[in-house]
Amino acid sequence: MELAxxxxxxxxxxxxxxxxxxxxxxxxxxxVFLAVWLGNKRWIARGGRSGTVADIAVWAVPFxxxxxxxxxxxxxxxxxxxxxxxxxxxFKVWQGGLGIWGAIALGALGAWIGCRxxxxxxxxxxxxxxxxxxxxxxxxRWGNWFNQELYGKPTDVPWALHITSSTDxxxxxxxxxxxxxxxxxxxxxxxxxxxxxxxxxxxxxxxxALYVAAYCVGRGWIEYMRVDDAHHILGLRLNDWxxxxxxxxxxxxxxxxxxxxxxxxxxxxPGAAEDAPAEGDASASxxxxxxxxxxxxxxxxxxxxxxxxxxGDKAESDAGASGDTDESVDLGKESAAGSAEPEPxxxxxxxxxxxxxxxSGAGTVARDEAGSAKKS
Numbered sequence: 001m002e003l004a005x006x007x008x009x010x011x012x013x014x015x016x017x018x019x020x021x022x023x024x025x026x027x028x029x030x031x032v033f034l035a036v037w038l039g040n041k042r043w044i045a046r047g048g049r050s051g052t053v054a055d056i057a058v059w060a061v062p063f064x065x066x067x068x069x070x071x072x073x074x075x076x077x078x079x080x081x082x083x084x085x086x087x088x089x090x091f092k093v094w095q096g097g098l099g100i101w102g103a104i105a106l107g108a109l110g111a112w113i114g115c116r117x118x119x120x121x122x123x124x125x126x127x128x129x130x131x132x133x134x135x136x137x138x139x140x141r142w143g144n145w146f147n148q149e150l151y152g153k154p155t156d157v158p159w160a161l162h163i164t165s166s167t168d169x170x171x172x173x174x175x176x177x178x179x180x181x182x183x184x185x186x187x188x189x190x191x192x193x194x195x196x197x198x199x200x201x202x203x204x205x206x207x208x209a210l211y212v213a214a215y216c217v218g219r220g221w222i223e224y225m226r227v228d229d230a231h232h233i234l235g236l237r238l239n240d241w242x243x244x245x246x247x248x249x250x251x252x253x254x255x256x257x258x259x260x261x262x263x264x265x266x267x268x269x270p271g272a273a274e275d276a277p278a279e280g281d282a283s284a285s286x287x288x289x290x291x292x293x294x295x296x297x298x299x300x301x302x303x304x305x306x307x308x309x310x311x312g313d314k315a316e317s318d319a320g321a322s323g324d325t326d327e328s329v330d331l332g333k334e335s336a337a338g339s340a341e342p343e344p345x346x347x348x349x350x351x352x353x354x355x356x357x358x359x360s361g362a363g364t365v366a367r368d369e370a371g372s373a374k375k376s
Contacts, residue, residue, distance in 0.1 A: 004158035006177055008165070012146035022094045023146030031136030032061055039129035046128060048120075048269040056114035056125060060107045067106020071099030075231065075238060096147040100137065100219075101242055104212070123205030124268040127197070130211040134190035137215075141186070144179040152176025152225035169229075178222050185218035203264025204257050209250045216247035 014021045039053040073080060073090045076097070080090040089095070108126070115122045144150040148165045152175050161177035163170055192214055197207045220243045224236075231238040267273065 005160045005162045005174055006180070007162050008148045009146055010164070012148075020094075024096055024143035025094055027143035027146070028098075028140050031139035032057070034139060035129055035132030035136040038132035038135065042131075043125070043128040043268070046124065046265075046268045047272055048128070049272045052118065052120065052269060053125070053129060056111055056118065056120070057129075059114035060111040063110025063113075064103040064107025065093070065098070067109075068098035068100065068103030069093055070106070071102025072097040074102075075099065076229075096144065096149050098140075100215075101239075101246070104133075118269075120269055121265065123208070124203070124265050126205055126208035127202060128268075130208040131190040131193040131197075134186045134193065134211055134215065138183045138186035138190070141179045141183040145177075150179050150226060150228060152178040152181075152222075153227055175227070176225050178225050181225075182218065182222050185222065186215065189214040189218065201264045204261045206254050206257055209253045209257070213247050213250035213254070216243040216250065219243045220247075 009023065012023045036054050036057050039057075040050060043053045044050055069090075079085060079097075080087050108122075111125060112122050115125050145161075148163055148170065151161050151163060154173055155176050156174065157176070159177060159180070160174035161180070162174055164172050166172055189211060193207055193211045196202060196210055202210065220240055223239045223243065226237070233241055
């Protein structure tokens with residue numbers, strides 16, 4: 001009895017009323033969204049428009065699903081067309097069975113159609129989505145866990161996968177979780193492509209070719225561990241031979257492309273460079289409008305404050321005028337009172353003048369009388 005192992009789900013589908021929710025499909029959908037999201041960020045960083053990756057993915061994803069299913073059905077035709085089998089099962093994608101080689105090949109055709117319609121070079125688009133595809137594969141491999149498929153040889157390691165189903169020739173037991181190995185390998189491939197792209201400025205499809213070559217290396221040794229039925233050529237599984245051939249082609253492309261077209265594309269999407277200044281101008285206009293609005297608001301506030309100051313000055317002026325008027329009234333009253341009173345200084349002066357005149361007259365009379373007496 002194993003004390004540590006990875007349990008398998010009892011079933012790979014949940015029913016929401018009449019609607020089946022399949023774990024395999026959810027893993028694929030999550031992977032697609034992850035690839036499109038990351039690809040969009042990388043495409044914008046290279047000078048493309050936002051949303052272009054998703055527009056082309058509308059072509060690439062359906063083609064990829066059809067190609068992956070076709071590759072699986074063709075290479076494992078006995079599962080659907082041999083005696084006692086129902087060929088209708090070939091269309092039941094949710095039961096598992098997507099070959100990555102067919103998915104990449106036919107998906108590339110769909111991407112080429114989408115890129116041609118947008119006037120975009122396919123290699124540049126492929127470089128942008130390459131690490132996202134690797135991460136999408138990492139998510140999609142967990143769909144094999146839900147279906148209890150694509151496991152490896154029996155093992156007693158602590159991370160062994162416990163298979164409980166006995167349908168379709170399965171034997172319950174503990175096996176190498178090759179789905180987990182490939183999932184982790186794909187995560188590493190995705191980060192490798194991101195690092196190499198930043199370090200060496202990969203362009204013209206070389207980032208995508210690096211993804212393909214690195215994936216093939218991992219797929220080779222993981223495929224060797226699997227125990228599910230497969231066609232063999234010279235003692236090796238068909239997918240091992242496919243991985244080796246594709247690896248050689250990917251490396252050859254990297255070498256030849258580096259010599260013929262070194263560096264990276266300067267323009268990945270025609271017209272995107274002109275859109276950036278327009279967006280910048282729109283943003284600047286919006287900022288200017290906001291500044292003008294704030295300025296108008298400040299100016300209105302200043303005018304209101306000026307009006308308030310003017311009102312205060314007017315009130316002070318009115319108060320000052322009222323005070324001056326009261327002072328004038330008081331001065332007027334005092335002046336009137338002063339005019340009504342007798343002037344003692346003038347009356348006294350007049351009396352003194354009269355007395356002086358009388359004394360002068362009396363003196364004259366006395367001198368006349370003295371003169372007359374002397375003559376006698």
